[in-house]
Amino acid sequence: MNIGDDLRGAVRGRVYTAGDGSFEVARRPWNLAVDQPVRAVVEAADADDVAALVRYARLNGLTIATQPSGHGASGNTGEVILLRTTRLDDLEIRPDERIARAGAGVTWGRVLRAAGPHGLTGLAGSSPVVTVTGYTLGGGLSWFGRMHGWASGSVRAFDVVDAAGARARVTSESDPDLFWALRGGGGDFAIVTAVEFDLHPAPRLYGGRMVWPVEEARAVLDAYREITERAPAELTAWYELLHFPGAAPLVAVDSAFLGEGGDAETLLRPLDKIAGRISDSRADLPVADLGTITAEPTDPGPGRSRAELLTGLTDDVAAALLERPIDPLLSVQLRHLGGALARPSGTPAGHLDEPFALYMFGVPGEDGGTAVGARQQEIANALVPYTTGRKPFTLLAPGERAANAFTPGTLARLRELKRARDPHGVFRSNFPVLG
Ligand SMILES: Cc1cc2nc3c(=O)[nH]c(=O)nc-3n(C[C@H](O)[C@H](O)[C@H](O)COP(=O)(O)OP(=O)(O)OC[C@H]3O[C@@H](n4cnc5c(N)ncnc54)[C@H](O)[C@@H]3O)c2cc1C
Structure with missing residues (x-):
């Protein structure tokens, strides 16, 4: 056979x-x-x-x-x-308890569509088509992370199959070690069949993208620094250098605000004085439309990314980012962190001292991605004094290792747990803790 x-x-x-x-x-x-x-x-x-x-x-x-x-x-x-796990697609929203239960094939877009009408949201990131389970097993860096922390910090329970093939419900009481590892340590410890997690209030959501010609990149970055210095946790703003094939390069600010539009507009006012704005999609948003802010592709496609965590957004960092066009990259993004993400989380994702994440993305050309990788490396090299080498687990790229995402103490505990819970190596994560 x-x-x-x-x-x-x-x-x-x-x-x-x-x-x-x-x-x-x-x-x-x-x-x-x-x-x-x-x-x-x-x-x-x-x-x-x-x-x-x-x-x-x-x-x-x-x-x-x-x-x-x-x-x-x-x-x-x-x-x-x-x-x-596509067929594990059950989704249950319990609005009174503010809890959702999603099968391992359920995407964030489905959760947001179901929770939004109840004035609730989950801690989704920028893409509606990633699964709740895969994203949450890696910690999950959300638009609402500054307010509510890592997505994994909102998990109440995991339904799992262990390495012996037995089903179990894992909570902080039933199995504290495994519960801890699953809240950000990746897919090395069990197969999750469903995840149960807290939903958070979002009676009002406002957000969108403001775009200017790249010539305004420095002015927009200065305004962005001013905004992020005093932003409350309800506001998350991302700065983006964009260069789509065949189009003029652009600079954008994406934002999401848990509250009234008028308050968000006041907080983002430093951007109003910058001339030449090409477009502004900011509006009251249904929670279900969170993914429209960045409008990332939802169909499969090739991509090569690289993330870094930045210790600050000083003049030197600004100069390194803006020194020359991002080409052949499509986007260079700064994500504002801080808030609840900077506080202890009790999960393997820990806390982030770094106030910004840098995310560089390009589509590999005929050279298989050599030029894209080289440009990412060049920017990373220029930023060496201002990066820590650590990266959020979900933003690791092929060739990087779980060790890039965890503190040495966390990695040691995850490794010990992997050896104890999966001694025969039945499970292989995309970024194994023993790798
Ligand atoms: C366009 C785009 C936008 C993104 N935006 C964000 C963002 O805003 N914030 C963020 O944090 N990340 C973001 N990411 C990264 C994304 O969250 C990670 O790639 C995540 O791992 C995707 O989960 P998935 O299940 O969809 O992917 P998959 O590649 O299918 O799964 C990833 C890994 O998760 C583990 N896994 C998944 N399901 C299970 C399971 N049921 N049991 C055990 N292990 C499992 C496995 O180890 C698997 O290799 C983005 C990625 C893309 C491509």
């Missing part, structure tokens, strides 16, 4: 192996720049099917990489069974 026949006997969900017509499509991640060699792909029918798959893998000395969407694909999938 080959692995395909074996797997079809072990699970009820769909199985794809080399030779099947749709295998090449099934194994592809959302980030098409990443190649994923895998032995097989399994689309589990439900949580019991996930448990059956784990028991099969354990019995046969095989490894499973769970990948609902592939937004965080790292290519670390050689010889694995790739588990798709």
